[in-house]
Amino acid sequence: MCNLYSLTKGQAAIRAFTGAMRDTTGNLPPMPAIFPDQMAPVVFSAQDGVRELTMMRWGFPPPPKLASRPVTNIRNVQSPYWRGWLKPGWRCLVLATSFCEYTEGRPKVPHWFALDEERPAFAFAGLWRPWTGTRGTKAEPVTGEHRLFAFLTCEANDVVRPIHPKAMPVLLTTRQECDAWLTGPVDEALALQRPLPNDRLQIVLTGPRADEGLERHGLAANEA
Numbered sequence: 001m002c003n004l005y006s007l008t009k010g011q012a013a014i015r016a017f018t019g020a021m022r023d024t025t026g027n028l029p030p031m032p033a034i035f036p037d038q039m040a041p042v043v044f045s046a047q048d049g050v051r052e053l054t055m056m057r058w059g060f061p062p063p064p065k066l067a068s069r070p071v072t073n074i075r076n077v078q079s080p081y082w083r084g085w086l087k088p089g090w091r092c093l094v095l096a097t098s099f100c101e102y103t104e105g106r107p108k109v110p111h112w113f114a115l116d117e118e119r120p121a122f123a124f125a126g127l128w129r130p131w132t133g134t135r136g137t138k139a140e141p142v143t144g145e146h147r148l149f150a151f152l153t154c155e156a157n158d159v160v161r162p163i164h165p166k167a168m169p170v171l172l173t174t175r176q177e178c179d180a181w182l183t184g185p186v187d188e189a190l191a192l193q194r195p196l197p198n199d200r201l202q203i204v205l206t207g208p209r210a211d212e213g214l215e216r217h218g219l220a221a222n223e224a
């Protein structure tokens with residue numbers, strides 16, 4: 001289960017990749033470690049039809065009586081709970097440049113996966129919804145209206161499986177895939193719930209709990 005990812009590309013690159021025409025994120029700094037219940041950049045279709053880059057909180061409300069924690073990863077899209085949220089208006093793109101999986105044995109070592117060493121932007125196929133209540137940490141709870149998201153997972157490919165055999169996130173790597181996920185019919189959109197081909201993904205970092213990108217880690221290596 002992917003509960004940690006990074007986004008180190010700037011807003012211009014994100015808008016170019018997703019086709020977002022409106023940006024309400026303000027000054028968006030690099031985010032080398034994004035954890036559940038944090039705010040993170042998401043692209044969705046706003047009520048006026050404009051594709052918007054905005055901030056939402058990671059963690060979907062769980063199905064009633066089945067769980068108590070927010071849902072970060074969605075696998076069983078055939079569940080009646082998810083069926084209503086699969087309409088185009090509730091789909092979103094969760095922006096990332098790498099994601100982390102831990103080895104299942106001890107010690108648990110973080111491994112960061114990206115499209116290549118340059119960490120180009122990609123998107124997780126996500127769902128979002130409005131919700132009212134209290135979220136955030138115990139130290140900094142936030143009560144009121146929230147927009148919450150989670151993203152789809154699928155069977156792990158051969159690159160991820162040795163580290164995390166159960167699943168991997170659904171990655172969208174082209175503008176066409178992003179468009180299909182945001183606006184296509186349900187069947188077309190769900191056809192994207194498949195592992196990324198093995199030759200499109202690689203491990204770019206092992207050990208740290210944050211991925212600050214190629215330049216930062218290259219500098220650290222030179223300094224050492």
